[in-house]
Structure formats: structure tokens, C-alpha cells
Amino acid sequence: MMNDRDDRLDTAPLDARHTRRAVNKKVARMRPQRWIYRVIVILALCAIAVLGWYNRNNLAPENVIQWVKSGIVGIGSGGGFPKTFSSSSVLPQNFFSSGKNIVFASDTSLTVCSPSGKELLNSQHSYSSPAVRAGGSHILLYDIGGKEYQLDTVGSAANKKSSAQNIIGGDAAPNGAYALISTANGYCGMLTSYLPSGKTGSYYWFSDYYPTAVALNPEGTRAAVTGVSASGGDLISAVYIIDLSSGKTTRPETVSGGNLFSAVFWDTENEVDAVGDKSVLILNPSSGAKSEYSYDGSKLTSYCSDGGRLALGLMPYEGSEKQKFVVLSKTGTPACTHQFSSKIRSVSLFGQTAAVLTEHGLYFVSVGSGSAAPCQAGSDACAVAMKDESSAYVLGISEIRIVRHQ
Numbered sequence: 441m442m443n444d445r446d447d448r449l450d451t452a453p454l455d456a457r458h459t460r461r462a463v464n465k466k467v468a469r470m471r472p473q474r475w476i477y478r479v480i481v482i483l484a485l486c487a488i489a490v491l492g493w494y495n496r497n498n499l500a501p502e503n504v505i506q507w508v509k510s511g512i513v514g515i516g517s518g519g520g521f522p523k524t525f526s527s528s529s530v531l532p533q534n535f536f537s538s539g540k541n542i543v544f545a546s547d548t549s550l551t552v553c554s555p556s557g558k559e560l561l562n563s564q565h566s567y568s569s570p571a572v573r574a575g576g577s578h579i580l581l582y583d584i585g586g587k588e589y590q591l592d593t594v595g596s597a598a599n600k601k602s603s604a605q606n607i608i609g610g611d612a613a614p615n616g617a618y619a620l621i622s623t624a625n626g627y628c629g630m631l632t633s634y635l636p637s638g639k640t641g642s643y644y645w646f647s648d649y650y651p652t653a654v655a656l657n658p659e660g661t662r663a664a665v666t667g668v669s670a671s672g673g674d675l676i677s678a679v680y681i682i683d684l685s686s687g688k689t690t691r692p693e694t695v696s697g698g699n700l701f702s703a704v705f706w707d708t709e710n711e712v713d714a715v716g717d718k719s720v721l722i723l724n725p726s727s728g729a730k731s732e733y734s735y736d737g738s739k740l741t742s743y744c745s746d747g748g749r750l751a752l753g754l755m756p757y758e759g760s761e762k763q764k765f766v767v768l769s770k771t772g773t774p775a776c777t778h779q780f781s782s783k784i785r786s787v788s789l790f791g792q793t794a795a796v797l798t799e800h801g802l803y804f805v806s807v808g809s810g811s812a813a814p815c816q817a818g819s820d821a822c823a824v825a826m827k828d829e830s831s832a833y834v835l836g837i838s839e840i841r842i843v844r845h846q
Contacts, residue, residue: 520557521833522841532786532823535835536744538574541594542825542833542840545572550581552594553840555827563590563598575656576614582607591618591638599638605630609653617641617660619684621651631665633684642687649678649692655706661685662725664712666701667692677701679714681725693730695721707748709770715743720750722772731772738764746789749775753784753796765796767807776807790826793845797824802834804845815843 525546534545540555545565550572552561567583574580581598582589585606590598593616605622608629612618616636624630629651633641649667656663665680677699678692695701699716706712714721719734735754741763742753748770755763763784767776782799789795794805802817802824817824823835831844 522836522839523553523557524839525551530823530835532742532835534570534572535823535825535833536574537788537790537825537827537833538576538579540827542827543572543574543579544835544840545570545581550579550590550592550598552579555842560594561592563592565590565598571609573611575612575616575618575660578612578614578616578618580610580612580618582610582620584608589620591616603632608651611654611656611663613656613660614658615660617656617684619654619656619663621654621665628667628669631663631682633663636660642684644680644682644687644689646680649676649680652701653704655704655712657706657710658708662706664704664706664714664723664725666704666714668700674698675700677714677716679704679712679721679723681712681723690725693721693723695719695732703743705745705750707745707770709748711748711770713745713748713750715740715750720752720768720772722768722770733768733772733774741784742787744787744789749789751787751789751794753787755783763798765794765805767794776805776810778805778810778812780812785821786823788824788826788832791829793826793829795824795826795832797821797834802832802843804832813845815845817843 529547530544536543541560542553544551548564550563550565553559565581567586567588569584570581571584572579572581577594579592587603587606589603589607590600592598603620603622605624608621610618610620617634619631619633621629621631624645628646628649631644635641646667649669651665651667653666654663661684663682663684665682667678669676675698676694678694680692681690699718701714701716703715704712710726712723712725717740719732721730721732723730738754738756740752741755744751750768752766753763754766761781763780765778765780765784766774769775780798784796784798786797787794792807794807796803796805802815802821803812804815805812817834818836820836821834825833827833827842831842834841834843
């Protein structure tokens with residue numbers, strides 16, 4: 441027969457084993473199953489793959505480096521807004537937002553500021569007629585009628601260059617590719633494309649139409665060029681679609697009736713929007729489908745493009761006190777209209793909100809409902825650029841400020 445001490449010696453290890461088993465079972469219940477980790481890893485890899493696909497144009501080594509630079513430069517706070525500038529002239533067409541940054545070119549400099557007012561880029565120039573286009577973090581500044589131009593990137597010094605001919609227009613793609621249209625001896629004009637490395641890509645000479653504007657597709661591999669000619673006393677406009685890898689072009693789509701194309705945009709949905717003084721032509725280069733939105737005799741006073749949508753300010757006749765604001769969908773049909781009682785000076789789009797600057801003030805317009813809410817922008821306001829759906833940058837005589845939609 442065992443004594444009490446023996447009982448204690450035998451049962452103590454047994455109790456400890458039971459305790460350890462109970463604890464291990466509890467820990468096992470609390471520990472996530474391995475399949476959960478596998479699911480998390482698979483979802484993370486899928487997310488990375490999706491992000492990689494949507495940013496595939498930026499994944500070249502030189503663009504990854506620029507991507508990092510842009511991110512580092514953008515970190516940190518600025519002095520806020522309003523932000524003053526000493527230059528005497530900033531044209532409304534040289535004032536726009538790129539992402540949430542504001543880009544503007546004056547008669548002496550090119551500047552990019554973050555939403556906090558931090559100066560991300562400031563590049564001096566001496567162009568007599570500066571014009572600026574942006575493709576992601578790549579900013580193309582050129583002198584209309586001159587030969588000088590520069591390709592800037594956020595966080596990098598300007599890469600100043602010179603064209604052999606007088607420059608008419610240009611555009612830049614997000615991957616750093618860019619193109620210029622210019623005059624050409626013996627031709628109506630020419631297109632010169634450049635690779636992201638800066639090397640010359642291809643040339644195209646125009647024999648029938650004088651080029652007026654150019655836009656690159658997001659990959660920088662194709663160009664849309666508008667041109668104008670005359671036949672029987674009437675103006676005839678054309679849109680060329682050019683494959684920059686081969687120099688091949690489609691037969692130009694022509695629009696007669698005195699319509700003069702002054703701007704062209706190539707959106708992310710593979711649509712080309714050519715803005716004329718009588719109508720807008722929307723063309724799908726892949727299918728050849730096209731549609732046209734006529735101004736019905738109204739005068740175009742302002743316009744902007746946002747990812748395939750166009751915003752237009754239209755005046756029924758010179759001196760009219762009423763103007764129509766229109767947002768065109770990607771198919772060219774009106775998605776939003778609103779009547780204003782004064783001339784529209786500047787328009788901008790972001791998501792489901794549009795900013796419309798008139799002679800009587802600034803209005804935020806809901807693209808969905810067409811309703812307009814007034815906002816104080818300052819008596820010197822001459823241009824507007826949406827920052828996000830609830831705020832906009834406003835260009836004044838000597839400063840840039842932010843106004844918010846209440």
C-alpha cells in the first residue's frame with residue numbers, strides 16, 4: 441500500500457502533463473491555421489500583380505528610379521497656400537493639376553507644387569511663348585515658334601535641348617517618352633518622337649496638312665496629330681494616328697465645314713478627343729469608330745480633359761450673358777449640363793465634381809446632378825484646376841490659392 445508521500449510523487453507529474461496538454465490545446469486553438477497564412481500571401485501577391493499591371497508603363501528601371509525620386513521629393517510639408525510668385529504672366533492653359541500637384545509655367549519659370557505648397561520643381565527658362573504638357577512626373581516645356589525645349593521630372597534638374605526646326609506643339613507620356621511637332625523644309629510639318637532614354641525614336645513628315653497639336657497614348661508608342669488644310673476656300677481638319685515604332689499611319693479622319701482643331705487628347709481608354717472651334721471629334725483608333733459633338737454655332741470659350749471626359753464652356757453668341765457648361769462622356773454624349781449667366785473663363789474636372797470659373801465667380805458643379813454651388817475665389821481669379829473632388833487651385837494675379845467646396 442502506498443503512503444501519502446508516494447501518492448504525491450506519482451500524481452504530481454501526471455497533473456503537470458494534463459496541465460501542459462490543456463495549455464497546448466488552448467494555444468493551438470488560438471494559433472491561426474496555416475491555410476489562413478497561405479490565403480493572405482496569395483491575396484498579397486495578387487494585389488502586387490494588379491498594381492504592377494496598372495503601373496506597367498512605369499516599371500522600366502529608369503522610371504522606377506524616377507518614381508522613387510518623386511516620392512522622396514514629395515515627402516514633407518510645404519509652406520501651404522496661398523503661394524505667391526513674382527512672375528508677371530501665367531497663361532490659363534499653362535495652369536493645371538497633375539495628380540494632386542499643381543503645375544504652372546510663367547514667362548520665366550516652370551513650377552510644380554505639392555498639395556501642401558512644397559515646391560517640387562522650379563526650373564527657369566527664357567522662352568517667349570512657353571507651353572507645358574505633363575505625363576505623370578514628366579513635364580515637357582517648349583517655346584512655341586522657337587527651337588528650345590526641356591523635359592523636366594519632379595526631383596530632377598531640367599534637361600534642356602534644342603530642335604532643328606521651329607516647334608509647334610508637343611506632348612509627354614508617363615514613361616518619359618515625348619514627341620514634338622515642328623515646321624519642316626519642303627513639307628507642311630513633321631513629327632519627331634523620342635524614347636524614354638532620350639534617344640530619337642522616329643520621324644514623320646506631313647505633306648497634306650499643317651500639324652496643329654499632338655497627343656501620345658499612355659504607353660508613348662502611338663501619336664495622335666491634328667492638322668489643318670484648305671480646299672475650295674474651306675478649312676479641312678484631320679486627325680492622324682501614327683505608330684511610332686514603325687512610322688506607319690492610318691488614313692486621316694477628316695472633318696470639313698471650317699472646323700479648326702486646336703487641341704487633342706489621348707485618354708486611358710484608348711480614345712482620341714480632338715477639340716475644334718466648331719465641334720469635338722471622338723475617335724477610337726483600334727475600331728475606327730467615331731462620334732462628333734457639335735457646338736451648334738456656339739463659341740468655345742474654355743475646355744479641359746480628364747481621363748476620357750471633356751468639359752466645355754460654350755457661348756451662344758459674342759457678348760451673350762448666358763453660357764452653357766457641358767461635360768461629355770467617353771462616348772461623346774452630354775453627361776452633365778448647366779447654364780451660367782456670365783462668361784466661363786476656365787473649367788476643370790476631378791471625379792464627379794467640376795470647377796467652373798465665370799466672370800461672376802467660381803462654382804463647383806456636381807457631374808451627376810448638374811447642380812452648382814458658388815464659392816469665393818477672389819476677384820483676380822483667372823484660372824482654376826481641381827485638386828480633388830472637394831477643392832481646387834485658383835490662379836490669381838500674383839498668387840495661387842486653394843478654395844474648398846463646402
